[in-house]
Amino acid sequence: MRNLKLLGAEIVKIMGDLKAYWFNYLFGNLNVFFLFLGIFYAFQKSNGTAIDTFNLLIGLMIWYYGVHAIDLIAIIIEEEAEEGTLEQIFVTRSSFIKVLFNRIMSQIIFDTIKGVFVFVLCVITFKIPFSFIKSINWLWTLIIFFLTLSGLYGIGYAVAGLSIIYKKTTAVAGTCSNLLLFFTGIIIDLDKLPKAFIYLSKVLPLHWGMNTLNDLIRNDFQLFKIVRSSNFIYLIISCLFWILFGVFIFKICEEKARIKGTLNQY
Template sequence: MINKFRLLSAEVLKIIGDAKAYWFNLIFGNLNIFFLFLGIFYGFHDSSFSSKDLFTMLLSLMIWYYGVHAIDLIALIIEEEKEEGTLEQIFMTQTNFTIVLMNRIIAQIIFDTIKGILVFSLCVITFKIPIDFIVAVNWWWTLLIFFTTLIGLYGIGYMVAGFALLYKRVSSVAGAFSNILLFFTGIIIEVERLPIIFQYLSKLLPLHWGMNVLQVLVNNNFNMSIVIKDYNFPILIANVTIWIIIGLSIFTAMKKKALNQGTINQY
């Protein structure tokens, strides 16, 4: 347990060090996210939106913000280690590679949360969501559903990372998933307005069901007993579980293949 805590601390300190070194880029990176959210808000919101509608929309955008990292983070870690020629050494260490990845994921989530709170706060002010509504939110249930959905997106991330073990660059794959999550899951365009093929695609992804569950939660004044009885909730749990199984299975198979071919460090 102590060693795992030290590993997590080391990953957090590494991210903090990078933030200090690249603070200028970090500031504008967060401003880019804010301006993106702002553009989506003014482009797609309706004057009839209630505080609940605005809050749900903002939550959906925040899941996408986290989800982008969820999908590309593990692949980027692998590409970086392959480029430096240290990936095989990590596989050969006593610490399980899955544990190493998990600590990096947790460290990134902590850092994303710090940045996300700032972006979220700016959006609350800009979207004119009443502060008393934000205070009244049941954050326990909201964050539980939020991060449950995010776990499913990490399943997709493991799948993308599996391809990163065999190929030099897979950023375009991660980018494709990121765009699909933003435009074809109901965040900014109602799923019913999409062509039928994209409606089916949307329902394959955890973000669609996570948004549905969050909407049920918000519309029913954060009454979790109603959420559990709603059909969207078990589908979300099943969808997240399936993506985790698919992601880890593909990652494990690709890792085995790369090790057998002796190409784990080729870049």
Template sequence: MKIISIILAECYREFVYAKRYSVERISSLIMLFFIFFGIVYSSTTSFQANSYNYFDPISTSHRIVGFLLWFFALDAVGHLSSSIREDLHIGILEQIALSPYSLIYNLMGRSISRLIINFTLSILLFLVFQKTFDVNIKIPLVVLFFFILTYSGLYGLGLFFAGLTLIFKRLGPITTITRFLLLIFTGAIIPLDSFPLYLKLFSQTLPMTLGLSIIKEIVFENATFLKIIKDYKFFLFLINSLFYLSLGIITFLYLEKKARSKGALGTY
């Protein structure tokens, strides 16, 4: 199958990069761990002397699940854009676009290859988190279905940025801002109840909030698959994911055509 071949090609590319730039890859993973470590501990401790520090295993568990989903969002939203920018920069994008498979098909293979790699890394992070914070979280298999739906929306947002990169080349901090919006306003590390109403409403429009909320219901409240899909929230979640996926695909195809018309696939 074509897509398998593309996934293998992109996995191979990741492997060569990881081998060549292993220090960078490992240090970025360690940095992620320390960011999360800091976030969890800063929310449970006080600067005030002799104050009572309360370590809440439930809140920590929620944050671990939220952070792990954000770990995937981090890549889904920004990787396609940054990899296209890199391909443009090193002068390889035109050769990739010369493939008989469309560019969007190629990017899908690229995303799936990253998903496979990140899945492996997330299992490692998950085990380290559980050990470090001494919590026990069990993730049922059914979560995978809702994870894929959540990831589809995030991938759509990633395609949207990738399309913009074809035309504008450098998006500046836009993808970084979006990544942190997803960390702060989706309930990944801060409970949504603590936000004012307008921020709560804003958070519901982001492509990770509803998915994360549903995943947490399954993991922490033992909600069943049937119960989830009967809820109106699932319907909103489905629309949200489809919206972002469609937005990404339509925007990317439009901007790719525009880039091909301008001859912008080979310029950086």
């Protein structure tokens, strides 16, 4: 019940921001749309099949969510530290992990509200047939989508841990975001990349998530074929690794800051 109240409070806060600054958010969404549109035409995906175009769009949407997944927690910590309230959150009755979880969930809900708008615009502009959109099993597609996203939040926890120590890590988050966009096969085929980036791509959950989604579509959404595939297994392994690694780095950095007494310094 307490978690629901915390989540409700975060949602009310975000919806209040949306109501107050709707004009800015509108143009923010249009900015994302024009970015997607530029990528779509720059990489000549307009000549691909409906499946290729849809895979590109899904990849861009995961990247859109993933940018927030990587930098959200770090931004929260930086803002709280700047206001001098970070240490107070760590000593509240609710654990800091729960507070972060509720903020993450509210941000996902908010991103979804904005993302649907961008997605519909892209479907129309990219000329993806409505019959193809109807044929998609959205339940399994979204399960794989958010499973992939969970691994990116693991990376976000690691970046957030660094922000406790180094205070400013937005450049690290920006580097991770660029790696996800350009070096995981979303817009550039992996066989066109140097081997070092191919190996790097295969460490990240987005690569395996995109491969799994592609397998799902090409196998007519027969999930029993997908769960036994190597792509899905590697996706699970990659997500678990990054979640555990991210939380581990976060806790190590938190403990180090507590020992040094720099938890609330900015």
